[in-house]
Amino acid sequence: MTAPSDFETANAPTWCPGCGNFGMWKALKAAYSEVDLSLDKLAVVWGIGCHGNGADFTRAQGFHALHGRALPVATGLALSNPELTVVVEMGDGDGYGIGLGHFAHSCRRNIDLAVIGHDNQIYGLTTGQASPTTDQHMATVSTPSGVLERPVNTIGLAVAEGATFVARGFSGDVEHLTGLIKEAITHRGFAVVDVFQPCVTWNKLNTAAWFRERVYELEESGWDATDKAAALKLSLTTYHELTCAPDECRLPIGVIYREEGLPTYADGLPQLVGPLWKQAREPRDVSAIMESLG
Amino acid sequence: MTAPSDFETANAPTWCPGCGNFGMWKALKAAYSEVDLSLDKLAVVWGIGCHGNGADFTRAQGFHALHGRALPVATGLALSNPELTVVVEMGDGDGYGIGLGHFAHSCRRNIDLAVIGHDNQIYGLTTGQASPTTDQHMATVSTPSGVLERPVNTIGLAVAEGATFVARGFSGDVEHLTGLIKEAITHRGFAVVDVFQPCVTWNKLNTAAWFRERVYELEESGWDATDKAAALKLSLTTYHELTCAPDECRLPIGVIYREEGLPTYADGLPQLVGPLWKQAREPRDVSAIMESLG
C-alpha cells in the first residue's frame, strides 16, 4: 500500500505560494495512493509549463517532455508497455494551445491514458501571456487590448472528438478532485480531467475565490453523464466570460461525460501481447517476409 | 461581371475522372462569379493534397502553401490586406489531420475567411492512407486491420470552438454547394463548408452513389441554424460509420450553424486601417517609442 508521500521526491515544490498546482498535487498523490499504484509501474508524462515542474517533485517513472507534446510521448509509452499506468499532466497553453491537435486526435483514439489538464487560463511559466482558455477580452502582456478569440471549449471538444471520460475539477476542492483523478486512472480508455487551477501570480481574474463562488458539483444535481448531446450542450456553460456574475455563471465540476465498455486503442492491437522490449531480445525471424520480396 | 471560366487557367484539371473535386471546382467557380469577385482581389490559399492541385487550375491570387498550413498563411494574408477576399481550400488530412490545431484555433478567431474542406475521407495524393475522417474500422494501406480511431467530428468541433458559419456540402450537388460557398464567402467571419468529395480511386466505400442515398438538405427540413446546442447534437449525425445503412444513416447537408453580427477578428484591430504595405512606404517615426526606453 503506497502513501501519498511515497510519490514525493526530496525536491520541495517551487510553485508560487497559493498556486492551484498545490491542490492538484495533493489530489494527484492522494489518487495514486488510493488507487494503490506501484511506483515502478506509474509513468507520468509532463509537458512544459509551471505544471511540468511537477516532474522534479514526483517520484515515479517520469518523462518531462516538450511543450505541447506530452500526449504523443505518453501514447508511445503506453503502447510500448501495456503493463504501465500512464498519466499525462499538461497545461492549458501546452495541451489546448500548441498541443491541441494531439489532444483532439488523442480523444478519437481511446488510448488508455489519464490526462490531467492544469487549466489556469494563462501561460504561467512564460510570465502571463494569454492562453487558449483565457477569457475573451482579458488583457495580458501578449494581448494588451484584450484577447480577441473565444476560449477553447475544452470539454466540448473532448466530448465531440470521442473521449470516453470527460470531467472538470477544481484545485480548490481537493477531495472532489481526488475522486475525479481516481476515476480517470481506473477508467479504461481516454480520460480527461480539466482542472480549474488558479494562477495567483498572473491571472488576477480567475482566482480561487472567484471559482468558489461559481462552481457546483454535478454529482449533486443528478447529472446523467451518459448523454452525449446533453454533455455537448452543457459544455457551452463549462467555459465562461470575463464579465460572468456569480449567480448567472454556474460552472459545473464533476464527470460530464462517460462512456464505458468500449474497446481501447490497445484492444485493437492483437500483436500487443506484452511489453515491446520482449520483441527485441534477439533478431526476429524475417525469412518468410524477406522471401516474399521478389 | 466575371464568368466562371474567368477563374480558370490554361491548365486542365488532372484529377481522376469522376473525382468529387470536379464538382467542387464547378461550384467554386460558379460561386466566385455569382458573388462577382474581382480576380485581382480574390486570394485562394491551398494546402497540399489532390485538392491543392487546384492551385494550378485556378486563376486568382493563389498561394499553394504547405500541407496542413493553409489556415495560418490565409490568416496572415487576410490581416495584411483587409481588401482581399480570402478563400481557403484544404483537404481532410491536411485541414483536419496535420492541421487540426490551426483549424480549431481559427474557429475561435472569427477571422473573415471562407474555408472549404475537400473531405474525401482519405489521403488522395499520397495514395490512399486513412485520413482523420475515414470511417472507423475501414482498412487502408496504412491501417490494414482497420482504423482504430473514431473519425474527427469536423462539424461538432467547428461549432464547439466558435466558428460562426458551419455548413456541410456534397460535391455531387453542385447547385446546392454553390449556394453554400456563396454564403460562406459573403458571411462576415469564419465560415466553414465541409464537403463530401468522393475519391473514386482510393475510397471505394464513400462513393457518390453512397452519399446520394444518404444526404438530405437541411433547408428542406426547416432546420434552425441559430441553435448552437442543437447544432452540436446534430453534429453527432454528420459523420457516419462504415456499416451505416441508407435508411438509418441520414447525412444532413446545408447550413448547420450560423451566428451573424459578431465582430470579426479584424474588427478588433483598430490599427488595421488598410493594407499593411502602406505602413512600410517610408521609415516609421519611432522617436517617441525610443525615447521611452531609458
Place this chain on the structure above:
Amino acid sequence: MLADPRGPDRQDLQIKIGGEAGYGIKAAGQTLARCFVHGGLHTFDLTEYPSLIRGGHNAYQVRVSPDELYSHVLPVDVLVALNQETVTRHLDELVGGGALLFDPENVDEGSLSARTDICAVAVPFDEVVKEAGGLPVMRNVAALGAVLGLLGYPLSYLEDSLRAQFARKAPGIAEQNVAVAAGGYERASRAGCTFPVRLSPLPDPPKRLLVDGNEAIGVGALAAGLGMYCAYPMTPASSLLHFMAAHEQDAGVVVKHTEDEIAAMNMVVGAAFGGARAMCATAGGGFSLMVEGFGLAGASESAVVVGVFTRPGPATGMPTWTEQSDLRFVMHAAQGEFPRVVLAPGDRTDAFELTWKAFNLADQLQTPVVILGDTYLSDNRESVEPFDLAAVTVDRGKLVTDGPISAHPEALAADGTYLRYKLAPDGVSTRALPGVEGALQVVNSYEHDEYGFGAQGEAAATRTAQMDKRMSKLKLAGSLVPPPALFGVPPSEADISIIVFGTTKGPVRSAMQWLEREGTKVAMLQVVTVWPFPADRVSEFIDTSKRTMLVEGNHDGQLEGLIRQECMRSIDWPVHRYDGRPFSPEQIYHTVKGVLCSDCAK
C-alpha cells in the same frame, strides 16, 4: 548524341513502359522485372512519375542483364508506348536498332516516321485483350506479353508471375491474364526484331530478391526486433509505412499512422522510453516537423531510429523526384548540440544492413540514429542476393529491462538511488526501463542532473558534465559505426578517385565498369557513416589520390563542405546535380572522360 558507353558487346538491355498515371504502369514494370529475376537475371528499375494520381505521365524502366547491375542507364532498348505521350516524350531515348512496341489505336504512326533506325512493332493491345476474353484493365498484361515475345524470353515466367499474383484472390482472373499475355507474346514474337543482346533465363537460377530501398529498410528494421513504427505518409517514405502496416500482425509490430510527423517523432521517443525498438521515417519536409522531437531524443538520450528520405526541396518541392540535399540539415537539425549518427545507404543491401545496425547503434549510444536515403533508393527495385539474416545481431547496450535495479550497482548512486544519467567515461549510462523495480527516474527535455531532475541541471558544473557526457558518445560512436567502403583500385593506383555518399554509389559503380573496361583505373570511396565523419579515412583517400572527384546530388556541395570542414582538403572536380533526376552512369562516365582527356587542362 554521345556514344553509348555500354559498347557493342553489352550484355544489358533496358525496357521502358510509358502511359498515363493511374493505369498500373509501375505494377506492370515490376511484373516484368520479376520475370527476369526469376530467370536468374539481374535487374535495376527506375520509376518516374509526377505528383498526381492520374492525368500525368508515368514511366517505368527495367534494366536487365546476366551481370550484376548497380543503376539504371539513359538509353532505352525497348520502348513500350501505351499512349501517344510516351512516344512524344521518350522516342528520342530509344537506341538505334531498338524496338518500339506501340498500340496503333493510341499512337499516331506518323509521329514515328523520324525513327527509321528502329524496329517499330504495332500491337493493338485492346484487341489482344478482347480476343483473349480479358478485361480492359488487362491491357498492360498484353504489353508485357509482347515485350517477352519481342525478346524471345520464355512466356512461362510471366504466366507464373500472373498466376502467383492472382491465384489466391481470383484464379479465373489469373487465367484470363495468362491468355492475354499469350496473345501479346504471340503478336510480338512474329515481329522479328533483332537485338544485340539476347536474354535467356539461366538453367538453374539462384534465388534473388527484388526489393526497393524501403522494403530493404523494412526487413532490416523487423529483423532488428522493431517494436513500434510511427509515421505520417510522405513520398518517398510512405511505402515503408505500408510495408510495416502490412506486416504488423505477422511480425508483431505496433504501427501507428499518426496525426502528423511531430506526433510520430514524439511517440517514437515515448515508445523508446518504454523499451521498444522504435522508428519513424519521412521525407525532408516531414523531418522539418520532427526537428524539435529529434532534439528531445538527443536531450533525453533516447534510442530512436529516424529515416529521412530526401526528395528535392525546398518546401513541397518535387515530391516524386530525387535529391541528396538534406545532409547538412539532418546533421544540424534542432537547437543546441547533441550527438547523432547519420548513416547513408548506397543501395538496397546497404539499406538492410545499415538499418539493423542503426538499432544497435541507437541502443549502444542512447541517441538518435538517422538513416539518410532518397527517392532513388526508396522507390526503385533492384535484384539482390538474399539479405544475410544470419549476420543480424541485437545489441541493446546498457539496458536493464526487468528485475530489480539493485542488481545493477553500476547504475546507482552511493545511496542506492538509480541514476538515469549517471556520468560514465564513454558517455553512456545504464538505462532502466519503466517497470524495473526501484528504478525511478525523470527522463528530461530540460538539462538535468544524474537523476534527471531539471532544476538541478541549471548549475554550471552539472550542465557541463552532462554536455560532456553526451558529446563524448561521439567518440564511442566513431569506434562502432560502419567505416567508409572502398571500391575499385586503391586511390594510389587510380587515374581518378571519386567520393560519394548515398545512392550516387550505384551510378558511379556502373560508370566504373565501363571505365575499367577501357583501362581507366578508378577508386571510389563511399562515405557510409556521414556523421561522425571519418575524417582520417577520407583525408588519407584524398592524400593518396592523383585527382579527386566528388559526385553529389545537390546544389551546395554539402559533402564537399563537410570534407573541407573536417579534413581541410578540397576536391578537384566536384560534380552536382539538382534537377530531381538521379545521376546517370553516363553523366559520370563522360565527366570522368572529360577530366582525363589529354587536352583538358585542370
Place this chain on the structure above:
Amino acid sequence: MLADPRGPDRQDLQIKIGGEAGYGIKAAGQTLARCFVHGGLHTFDLTEYPSLIRGGHNAYQVRVSPDELYSHVLPVDVLVALNQETVTRHLDELVGGGALLFDPENVDEGSLSARTDICAVAVPFDEVVKEAGGLPVMRNVAALGAVLGLLGYPLSYLEDSLRAQFARKAPGIAEQNVAVAAGGYERASRAGCTFPVRLSPLPDPPKRLLVDGNEAIGVGALAAGLGMYCAYPMTPASSLLHFMAAHEQDAGVVVKHTEDEIAAMNMVVGAAFGGARAMCATAGGGFSLMVEGFGLAGASESAVVVGVFTRPGPATGMPTWTEQSDLRFVMHAAQGEFPRVVLAPGDRTDAFELTWKAFNLADQLQTPVVILGDTYLSDNRESVEPFDLAAVTVDRGKLVTDGPISAHPEALAADGTYLRYKLAPDGVSTRALPGVEGALQVVNSYEHDEYGFGAQGEAAATRTAQMDKRMSKLKLAGSLVPPPALFGVPPSEADISIIVFGTTKGPVRSAMQWLEREGTKVAMLQVVTVWPFPADRVSEFIDTSKRTMLVEGNHDGQLEGLIRQECMRSIDWPVHRYDGRPFSPEQIYHTVKGVLCSDCAK
C-alpha cells in the same frame, strides 16, 4: 583567485542584488541602472534567473562607469542580499574592500564572518519600510535607497525614477516609495564604507537609452515599417512579443500571439505575401517548429524576418541561460537548399541597425533573413547612444504595391502575363502584391515555373532554372549585407587576433580594454553577417594575423567549422563555453594572457 583585471585605477563598479524569484529583483536592478544612466553614467546589466516563477533564486547585476561599457564583469563591488541564499551563493563574488548590504532579519550574520575584508552594512529593510509608512512590497526600494546612500550617489535620481514610474497610476504610492527610499538611503549613508570608485552624476548628462536586445530589435523593426508581428512566447524572445503588443496601437502594427510557432511562421509568410513587412521571433526550440515554414519562405521567395534567440539546448535545455549553439542549425534548417541571410548582432546598437537592415535585405532578396541573437543580448540592458533613426531607410526592392501590372513590362511574359518567378540575372523577380491589377499568380511551395505553376516545375530545365535563380541571390546578398567589423588594431599589428560572432563581441571588447592598457595589441573581427559568409575578409584577417583565437559560446565550434569549410583555414586557439553562462571578459583576458605568456609553447 586571479587578479581583477580592472586594476586599482578602475572607474567601474558592479552592484548585484539577489533575492527570491518573484520578488521584483529584476525591476529593482533596472531602476538602479536608470538612476545611473540619468546621471550620465554608462551601465551594463546582467540578469540571472531560473526557469521558475517563484521559489528559485534571482540575481541582477548593474555594472556602472563613467566610461563606455561593453559587458558585465565577474567581481561584485556591492552585494545587496535580500535573503540568505544571496549570501550563500554570491558572497564569494564580492571583492575585497567591497560592501555588503543585508537585512539582518533575513540573513544570518554568522554566515558573513569569513569576510572580514568587506564592509558589511546591516539595513533592516522591513523596518525601513514600516518607518516610512510604506507597503511590504517596497522592501526592494529601501534596498535601492541604501545602495545609493552607500555610494553617496544623489538620491534625487531614484526619487525621480520612482515618481516617473508611479506618478500616472498612483501618485500616493509614488510618495510612499520615495519616503522608503529616503529611509534606506539615510541608513546606509551612515555606514561609511569607502570605495575605490566614486560615482558622481555628470553635470550635463547626455540623453542615453537603457535598452535590452529585444527592445533594440523592436525599435528597429518598428522603424522599418513592420506591419505584422507573430509569435508564440518563448524565453528569451517573449519580451519582444510583449514590446510589440505594447506598441500595437501607437505604432499601428498587427501583433498576433499565435497558437504555436508553426502558425507564427506561416502567418508571417502569408502577411508577407499580402505586402506587409512581417516578422516572427522565438528561441531555438520554437524555431525547430518553424523549420518547415522557414523553408516555405525560401521556396515561395517570401520576404520575411525571423528572430532566433539562442538559449542552451538541446530540447528545453536551460530556458533562462545563454548560448551560441544555433548557428549551424539556422544555416541548414529545412529540407532542400535556398538562399538565406543570417545576421548576428553583437550588442544593442547592432541589434537596432541589423534589424531595420534585415527588412530591406528580405525585400531586396525576397528570401528569409534571420536575426541570430541569444539570451545575453535579449535579456540584458545596456546604456547606449540614441539609435540613429535618421539613418533608417526603407527599400522594398522589386515590389509593385498598386496600380496595373501592365505598367511594369519587365515583370511580364511576351504575351503580357505577369510572371511572379520570372528569371532575372540577379535572381530577383518583380513581386506584385495580390490586388495589383492584372497580376495573377501562384506563390508556390512546390517547385514551379515562372508563373508559379507547380506541375510545370517538374521539368528538369525549369527546376534547374528556378534553383539557379534562387541560389544566385546569394551573390547579390554578398554585395548588400553588412561586412565584418574590425575592432582594435589591424591584425598585422596585433599580438593576438580574435574572431567572434554575436554577443561574444562585448566581453571581448571589455577584455581588450584591459589588454590594451597593458600594452597587448589585439585585433578583433566580428563576423556580423554569418551567411553568406565573408570568406575573403575572414581569410585575409587570419592570413595577416600573428596568432588567431576564436571565442564562441558552444561546444562544437560552429563558427570555427564554418571558417574551416569556407576559408580552409584553422584557428590557433579556439575557446568554448557551454555552461549557459556568457563569456566573462575576465575569462577572455586571462586566456589571452595565457596564450601570450612567454613560457606557453603553442
